Amino acid sequence: MKKDNETMILAIETSCDETAVAILRDGVKLEANVVASQIESHQRFGGVVPELASRHHVEQMTIVLEEAFRQADMTMDEIDVVAVTEGPGLVGALLVGISTAKALAFAHQKRLVGVHHIAGHIYANRLQEEFQFPIIALVVSGGHTELILMKEHGLFEVLGETRDDAAGEAYDKVARTMGLPYPGGPEVDRLAQLGQDTLAFPRAWLEEDSFDFSFSGLKSAVINTLHNAKQKGIELKQEDIAASFQASIVDVLVEKTFRAAQQYKAKQVLLAGGVAANRGLRTAITTKFADQNIVLSIPPLWLCTDNAAMIGAAAMIAYQKGNQADWTLNANPGLDLEMYGKR
Amino acid sequence: MKQKQFETYTAEDTQRLGQKLALLLRPNDVITLSGDLGAGKTTFTKGIGTGLGVMRMINSPTFTIVKTYHGELPLYHIDAYRLEDSEEDIGFDEYFNGDGISVVEWPQFIESFLPDERLDFIFERKAGDKRLILCEPKGEFFEYVCEELAR
Numbered sequence: 001m002k003k004d005n006e007t008m009i010l011a012i013e014t015s016c017d018e019t020a021v022a023i024l025r026d027g028v029k030l031e032a033n034v035v036a037s038q039i040e041s042h043q044r045f046g047g048v049v050p051e052l053a054s055r056h057h058v059e060q061m062t063i064v065l066e067e068a069f070r071q072a073d074m075t076m077d078e079i080d081v082v083a084v085t086e087g088p089g090l091v092g093a094l095l096v097g098i099s100t101a102k103a104l105a106f107a108h109q110k111r112l113v114g115v116h117h118i119a120g121h122i123y124a125n126r127l128q129e130e131f132q133f134p135i136i137a138l139v140v141s142g143g144h145t146e147l148i149l150m151k152e153h154g155l156f157e158v159l160g161e162t163r164d165d166a167a168g169e170a171y172d173k174v175a176r177t178m179g180l181p182y183p184g185g186p187e188v189d190r191l192a193q194l195g196q197d198t199l200a201f202p203r204a205w206l207e208e209d210s211f212d213f214s215f216s217g218l219k220s221a222v223i224n225t226l227h228n229a230k231q232k233g234i235e236l237k238q239e240d241i242a243a244s245f246q247a248s249i250v251d252v253l254v255e256k257t258f259r260a261a262q263q264y265k266a267k268q269v270l271l272a273g274g275v276a277a278n279r280g281l282r283t284a285i286t287t288k289f290a291d292q293n294i295v296l297s298i299p300p301l302w303l304c305t306d307n308a309a310m311i312g313a314a315a316m317i318a319y320q321k322g323n324q325a326d327w328t329l330n331a332n333p334g335l336d337l338e339m340y341g342k343r
Numbered sequence: 344m345k346q347k348q349f350e351t352y353t354a355e356d357t358q359r360l361g362q363k364l365a366l367l368l369r370p371n372d373v374i375t376l377s378g379d380l381g382a383g384k385t386t387f388t389k390g391i392g393t394g395l396g397v398m399r400m401i402n403s404p405t406f407t408i409v410k411t412y413h414g415e416l417p418l419y420h421i422d423a424y425r426l427e428d429s430e431e432d433i434g435f436d437e438y439f440n441g442d443g444i445s446v447v448e449w450p451q452f453i454e455s456f457l458p459d460e461r462l463d464f465i466f467e468r469k470a471g472d473k474r475l476i477l478c479e480p481k482g483e484f485f486e487y488v489c490e491e492l493a494r
Contacts, residue, residue, distance in 0.1 A: 016407065054434060090409055092434030142406030164385055165403045172406075173380060212400075220381045334411030336399065 002078045007319065010068075010079045010104070011312030014097030015089025015117045016143075019060040021068040022308035023079070027316020028127060032071035033302075033309045036060040054092035061100050076108045083315030086114035086325075087335030094331035102329060112325045113315045114332075116340040118144060119156065121272040123317070124303040124310035132267040132295055138257045140281070141273030142168035142185075145253075147211045147260050148337070154317045156341040159260055160211025167249055168275045170215035174222050174245050178238060189278050192246035195239030199225060201248040211256055218248050246280045254284045261294060270297040276304040318343075345486045347493045349476040357383045357474055360492070361390020367488045370416055370442045373458050375450035378466030383474050387464070388420055388446050395444065404448075408433060417443030423452040432456060462488060 002008050006026055013020040019036035069075065084101035087094060098114075105112040121144075122137045135150040136159075145162040165173070168185055175184020201221050204214040222245050229236050261269050269289060275281065282298055289296045303310065323343050351357045364374070374391070376384040385403055392401040395414030404410040404422040412418040419438040426433070427449075435456040438445050450457060460482030467475040478493075480486040 088411065089407070090433055091411075091437050143404075161400050162402050163400060166406060169403055169405050216381060216385070216403075223380065333409065334413055334417070 002074075007080050007316065008074070008078050009081045009083050009113075009312040009315055009319070010076075010110075011083040011115075011308040011315055012097045012101050013085045013117075013120070013306060013308040013311045014054075014057045014061075014093050014100075015085045015087070016093060016306060018306040019057045019064050019096075020306060020308035020311075021061075021064045022312050023068055023072040023074060024309065024312035024316070027313050027319075030127060030309055031074065032068040033307060034064050034068045034071065035305075035307055036064050054090075054096050057093055057096035061096060065100070076104065076110075079108070079110055081111045081113055081315060081319050083113040083115055083312055083319075084329075085117050085120065085311050086329060087332035088117060089331075089333060091331045091333045094333065098329060098331055102327060106327065111319065112327075112329060113318050113323065114325045114329050115311045115314045115318060116335055116337055117311075118146070118148075118272075118337050119154075119314040119340060120310035122148065122150070122156075122270065123314035124272060124299050124307070125270045125297045126313050127303060127309060128297060128299060129295070134264050134266050135268045135270060136257060136261045136264060136266040137270050137272055138253060138276075138285075139272045140167045140253065140275035140278075142166060142172065142275075144273060145213050145215070146337075147256060149260070149264055154321055154323075154341055156337045158338060159264075160213065160256065162213040162215065163206075164214055164216035165219060167213070167215060167253065168273075170219050170249065171275070171278075173219055177223050177226060178241060185275065185278070188242045188246060189280055191239045191242035192280050193243075195237060195241070195243030197244045197247040198240045199236070199244035201225070201244050203248055203252050205252065205255075211260055213252065213256070215249065218245070246278075250278075250280050250284045253281060254288050257285065258288050261289075261292070266294055268295040268297060271299065272304070274305050277301045345480060345489060347478040347489045349478065349493070351383070351474045351476060353472050354383070354386050357386045357476070358390035358393065360476065361387040361392075362394040363390075364488070364492055365391045365394020365444070367491050368416075368444050369484075370444070371440055373439055373445045373447065373461040375447045375457065375461060375463045376466065377448075377450060377463065379468060382466035382468050383476075384448050384466055387466070387476075388448075391444065391446060392418055392420075409438065417441060419443050419445045421445060421447045423447060423449040427452045430455075460485065 011022045023032040082105040137148040139146045145167045147160045149157040171185035397412040397414035410420045462485040463479040465477040480489040
């Protein structure tokens with residue numbers, strides 16, 4: 001049951017592959033967290049493979065909603081705020097979540113809040129511990145590699161981002177070149193644990209004061225190295241290729257995060273996004289910050305990948321700032337994080 | 344079909360060609376870019392973005408499939424790499440008729456959704472940073488665009 005002074009948030013996320021719904025108490029305590037692909041892995045609803053088309057979101061939405069209310073043992077009456085990812089993402093996919101959120105909020109006369117997907121990934125960390133500003137957030141996923149400075153709740157400054165491929169994408173493409181199945185990021189990570197950094201792939205530091213990233217050159221270097229070795233009939237150990245590639249990516253990610261933390265006197269550094277699950281990255285960043293007086297937050301895997309819990313966590317801040325949406329809320333596939341924070 | 348061929352020697356060259364192209368395009372035009380990983384497709388798209396007045400960083404849309412940017416016209420940067428064998432319509436009409444410019448990488452995976460009239464570019468890596476870029480117009484307007492680009 002909900003107390004009078006508590007805020008209960010129903011959060012919906014459909015920006016990409018996952019249909020997800022969560023229910024949160026005061027934006028920090030999780031009452032329910034359902035991701036469609038997880039339901040399917042339990043085969044409760046048959047073996048439907050999650051796909052990108054919006055019709056899959058449509059098919060799964062009510063099932064996921066019902067499961068969330070069942071987990072939380074609640075009804076719509078106890079919800080105060082309906083939160084939904086409004087961007088960035090695929091317009092058709094976003095619209096399923098937004099239409100659902102608007103319909104529910106309108107029918108039950110609840111408040112409506114739109115959330116930026118990346119703000120969500122960052123706020124996933126607040127489900128673990130309270131924020132201490134200034135914060136440096138390293139957001140690494142298949143689609144994003146960004147270093148973000150937060151001086152207060154809900155305000156974001158992008159210090160740097162990738163100029164070409166996202167880190168997770170570089171993993172997947174190198175994995176494909178190595179003949180590993182897609183998505184091969186986790187497999188490269190596993191092999192890397194068993195190999196040595198023997199191939200000395202380049203590190204893309206870019207300009208001295210830049211917090212931007214570039215992984216396209218590294219990707220080419222790996223492809224060229226594999227190609228040349230094959231032509232000369234040299235057999236390279238898969239484990240060493242993985243370890244060398246991973247060392248190059250992780251070195252740059254960790255070093256730039258460290259420099260940003262120093263420059264902006266961060267009290268907390270946090271990891272976000274799917275690649276935050278990478279063991280090589282977790283180990284390296286933990287070692288780097290071990291003797292620093294900085295809180296290092298690394299969310300558990302289920303909070304790193306796309307989910308709605310993180311959307312609810314970010315929505316709580318937007319709601320407290322008074323950023324409610326009206327019935328004109330629409331999908332915003334190119335939503336800018338900094339602009340979103342300044343609303 | 345009136346093909347044109349371009350040679351670029353640096354990433355900046357490739358970007359400038361994209362920038363020049365942007366100025367010749369109309370809302371709802373669709374451009375496709377083919378070529379291997381690292382052939383210069385994203386670099387070329389950065390140029391198109393500059394030409395359209397996009398201020399934000401343009402980077403790879405492989406994972407997100409579409410990235411939307413706001414310039415004088417919207418720029419829809421689409422990468423169909425992950426849609427191989429899926430036959431899924433992720434709402435392409437929303438983009439191709441969305442009053443912006445659509446740039447499609449790995450177009451062979453969504454062939455059936457592409458408009459008949461469009462401009463195809465094929466990127467080929469040569470020695471060093473040299474790139475051979477083939478421009479294949481589909482339809483009268485794009486033949487004109489292709490010719491103007493070569494002038």
